[in-house]
Amino acid sequence: MTTVVTEVSEADVRRHELAGFLRSRRERITPEQVGLVRGRRRRTPGLRREEVAQLSAVGVTWYTWLEQARDIQxxxxxxxxxxRALLLDRSERTHLFSLAGSVDPAPGSDCTGIDPAYREMLTRLEPFPACIQNSRYDILAYNRTYARLLCDLDAVAPEDRNCMLLAYLNEDWRASVADLPGANRVMAAKFRASMAEHLAEPAWKSLLGRLEAASPEFREIWARHEVVGPANRTKIFRNARVGMLSLEHTDLWLGPSAGPRLVTYVPSDEESRQGLERLMASVLA
Structure with a gap:
């Protein structure tokens, strides 16, 4: 009896490892995490292959071949x-590029995965409201005072935790912003500036389409084609629990400007500082 030995190349091993890694990352993500609607008949754990392809702006067949360990470039x-579509953190991103034998064009950058250390930092900042957002204004993580600063954020569906959607469509959020027209105009201008780098990405186009369909106010502002870069400034909020708050808004980028950022609100006067302490006490009560 003759035994046939099949030699497996390093490239074959890498392709199969890459295929398994992509599949495992895909299966851990819920549709809501990436702004997709969960269908009633969904049986696939996590995302479907075609959804990852859509979010990544690649062909479904091509992505399927990638998960099948085909020899493709x-x-x-x-x-x-x-x-970005698979919400990889820094270590996972590095692993992805290593398996593919490719050089990362943005080494050290984070996608939208939230490191546990960042969540701990959010908690340590209390009673100052703070959250982590991406450049699309999705709220990825937040502390307890931020959860009650503008609305009951815990009561908002995860797929709707987006500052653009909340600012134009959530009545509690809108009632809490003292200068709503000015704030929404600036936010739309920042969103347009950020979207210039993501024009072909389905998640961005889906959010824009939803805003245009649901908000005449947004459609009117969007038609102005205004753009503005990120800037820190004082914001006035009308909190339902503790009254008026004057807070200094600050963005701290956790990676490149297209990545996630830590958003903090620090009181600009003693009255607002005391107000945040009362807000924190009401959350804990």
Whole structure:
């Protein structure tokens, strides 16, 4: 009897490891985490292959071949899109590029995965309201005072925890912003500036379409084509529990400007400081 020995190359091993890694990351993500609607008949754990392809702006067949360990070429730009679509953290992103044998065009950058250390930092900042957002204004994590600063954020569906949606469509949020027209105009201008780098991405186009369909106010502002860069400024809130709060808004980028950022609100006067302490006490009560 003759034994046939099949030699497995390093490239074959890498492709199969990459296929398994992509599949495992895909299966851990819920549709709500990436702004998709969960269908009633969904049986697939996590995202479907076609959903990852859509979010990454690649072909479904091509992505399927990638998960099947086919011998195909993958560009750094496509890997970057996959890393963002699959919400990879820094270590996972590095692993992805290593398996693909490719050079990361943005080494050390984070996608939208939230490191546990950042969540601990949010808690330590209390009673100052703070959250982590991405450039699309999705609220990825937040502390307890931020959860009650503008509305009951815990009561908002995860797929709706987006500052743009809340500012234009959530009545509690809108009632809490003292200068709502000015704030919404600035937010739309920042969103337009950020979207210039993501025009072809389905998640961005989906959010824009939803805002245009649901808010005449947004449609009117969006038609002005105004753009503005990130800036820190004082914001006045009308909190339902403790009254008026004057807070200094600050963005701290946790990676490149297209990545996540830590948003904090620090009181600008003693009255607002005391107000935040009362807000924290009401949350704990």
């Amino acid at each position: 993958v560009s750094p730009q496509v890997l970057d899109s996959l890393a």
